[in-house]
Amino acid sequence: MPKMKIFISALAALTLACAPCAGAGTAETSPIVEIDYIEDAALSKLLIAAGEENPQIAAARQRTEAARAKVEAAAARLGPDVFAGLGGLWQDDGVTVNASVPFLGSLPVTAIGSHTYAAAVGLSQVIYAGGSLTAQKEAERLALGAAQAQELRTEQAVENSVRRAYYALRAAQAKARVAREALSLAKEHLTRAEKLFKAGVVAKNDVLRGGVAVSEAELSLIRAQSGEANALTALRRAVGTELIKAELEAPDIFAQKLFSEGGDRELAKILPRVPGGDRTAQAFEARAELKAYALLSKQAEKLARAAQGRTLPQILGAAGYVAADDSFFPGEGEAVAAIGMYWNLYDGGEMRAKTREAKAKAKELLFQLEDMKNAVRMEVVQAEQNLTSARSRLEVALRQTEQAREDYRIAVRRYEENVGTALEESDSRVALVNALSETATALYDIKTAEADLIYAVGK
Numbered sequence: 001m002p003k004m005k006i007f008i009s010a011l012a013a014l015t016l017a018c019a020p021c022a023g024a025g026t027a028e029t030s031p032i033v034e035i036d037y038i039e040d041a042a043l044s045k046l047l048i049a050a051g052e053e054n055p056q057i058a059a060a061r062q063r064t065e066a067a068r069a070k071v072e073a074a075a076a077r078l079g080p081d082v083f084a085g086l087g088g089l090w091q092d093d094g095v096t097v098n099a100s101v102p103f104l105g106s107l108p109v110t111a112i113g114s115h116t117y118a119a120a121v122g123l124s125q126v127i128y129a130g131g132s133l134t135a136q137k138e139a140e141r142l143a144l145g146a147a148q149a150q151e152l153r154t155e156q157a158v159e160n161s162v163r164r165a166y167y168a169l170r171a172a173q174a175k176a177r178v179a180r181e182a183l184s185l186a187k188e189h190l191t192r193a194e195k196l197f198k199a200g201v202v203a204k205n206d207v208l209r210g211g212v213a214v215s216e217a218e219l220s221l222i223r224a225q226s227g228e229a230n231a232l233t234a235l236r237r238a239v240g241t242e243l244i245k246a247e248l249e250a251p252d253i254f255a256q257k258l259f260s261e262g263g264d265r266e267l268a269k270i271l272p273r274v275p276g277g278d279r280t281a282q283a284f285e286a287r288a289e290l291k292a293y294a295l296l297s298k299q300a301e302k303l304a305r306a307a308q309g310r311t312l313p314q315i316l317g318a319a320g321y322v323a324a325d326d327s328f329f330p331g332e333g334e335a336v337a338a339i340g341m342y343w344n345l346y347d348g349g350e351m352r353a354k355t356r357e358a359k360a361k362a363k364e365l366l367f368q369l370e371d372m373k374n375a376v377r378m379e380v381v382q383a384e385q386n387l388t389s390a391r392s393r394l395e396v397a398l399r400q401t402e403q404a405r406e407d408y409r410i411a412v413r414r415y416e417e418n419v420g421t422a423l424e425e426s427d428s429r430v431a432l433v434n435a436l437s438e439t440a441t442a443l444y445d446i447k448t449a450e451a452d453l454i455y456a457v458g459k
Contacts, residue, residue: 040252043166046239050162051155054240060154067140067147074137080125083320088117119333122320127339130312131305139302146295153288158238160455165238167447169231170252172224174440179224182433183217189425190214192416206422213426279384279457283376286458293372297365304358311351313343379456387449394442401439404432 051057126133190210196202236243284290316339323333411428414420 042248042250042252043163045244046162046166046235047159049241050158050239052241054158056240057151057155057158060151064144064147064151067144071137071140071144074133074140077133078126078137080123082123084119084121086117086119116324118322118324120320120322122318122322122336124316124318126314127317128313128315130309130314132307132309132312135302135306135309139299139306142295142299142302146292146299149288149292149295153292156288156455156458158240160451161238162235163451164448165231165235167444167451169228169235169248170447171441171444172228172231174444175437176221176224176228178433178436178440179217179221181436182429183214183221185429185433186210186213186217189412189422189429192412193422196416196418201418202422209422209426213429279380279453280377283380283457284373287376288458289372290369290376293365293369297362297369300358300362300365304355304362307351307354307358311344311347313341315339315341376456380453383449383453383456387446387453390442390445390449394439394446397435397438397442401432401435404428404435408432 190207190213193202193206193210197204197207232243232245232248235248317337318339319337320335321333322336325332408425408428408431411420411425415422415425
């Protein structure tokens with residue numbers, strides 16, 4: 001039972017560790033500063049692996065790359081187009097013209113042979129497009145900014161999923177360890193009951209009760225181990241690649257303190273500190289989704305301007321060198337230049353409808369932006385409440401553990417001296433195991449709530 005005593009004492013002393021953290025983040029006048037977040041080596045490696053291998057992040061990066069390509073395509077439409085061409089014309093009799101011949105009158109004369117070839121090289125440039133090309137380029141640039149913001153939020157979402165899955169695994173491992181300790185206590189009680197029964201001090205039913213308790217503890221351990229395996233699978237899904245199980249089987253930085261003698265005094269030093277300040281204001285400033293919605297609204301306005309510009313005259317200029325004769329590669333030629341205007345005076349109202357559609361889309365996105373702000377505010381408040389609740393539950397669980405530890409010690413002594421019953425010891429043991437499990441759960445709930453708060457703020 002020495003390991004269990006160490007475990008219990010470490011959990012009981014956690015109340016001191018949580019004391020300096022209980023009031024964190026409550027001061028209204030605290031400055032807005034970065035959130036100090038502590039992670040162990042295994043989690044840091046998982047986050048790096050997720051950043052490199054997670055398919056959600058890879059897909060977001062490809063969306064950003066596609067948006068960047070659209071910006072380049074829109075910019076290219078503003079520049080000149082260089083062209084070159086080569087063509088041929090074959091006729092049975094060639095090209096003839098009527099010529100006046102003395103004494104013979106007007107006779108057909110071959111002007112160009114039956115085989116005619118032409119070559120041209122030059123460039124064309126849009127001179128005026130009603131501002132549609134410039135507006136289209138700006139719209140694509142805004143779309144790129146939105147894609148980059150969405151990529152950042154995807155990375156943050158994956159990181160938060162990895163953290164939550166990691167702490168769920170650590171909590172499952174802690175519960176499995178508690179279950180193993182509970183099985184050890186049950187076996188110790190069964191050994192005591194058997195000795196007392198052989199000495200004629202207790203009845204046979206105490207031994208039977210002890211055997212039932214061992215079986216129940218074994219079942220609890222099986223369930224805890226199953227939960228640990230499921231949590232490992234969920235972590236694999238969150239990371240998006242294979243895991244190094246050896247590193248995950250070793251206790252994390254918090255469990256090392258939680259399950260070590262005297263280590264609880266150091267736990268307060270490694271628990272993350274979430275400073276005060278207006279976290280909702282921080283979230284409004286940092287959340288990538290809000291930036292994306294604002295950019296997309298501006299993009300819709302630019303698309304409306306581009307659609308409106310296409311209803312205006314379109315002027316195009318071109319210049320080049322053209323040659324034509326009856327040889328395959330024409331020889332002599334001449335420079336040419338041209339300018340033209342196209343104006344679609346009536347298109348059935350198509351461009352006007354597209355303009356209205358884009359303007360309506362811009363207003364829709366602004367309303368969605370306001371709704372997103374309400375959702376962000378709710379997420380921040382809920383994360384703060386969950387964090388406060390988890391810390392309060394840890395304090396209660398620690399007090400419960402201390403009381404259950406003392407109650408169990410007294411129950412064991414009373415049973416050994418034959419002044420207490422096996423039922424009393426069994427009840428106190430169950431209460432102690434439940435308190436230990438709640439303590440471990442509350443600790444990792446704090447870690448999960450802190451991760452959610454950081455994600456809600458947009459870090």
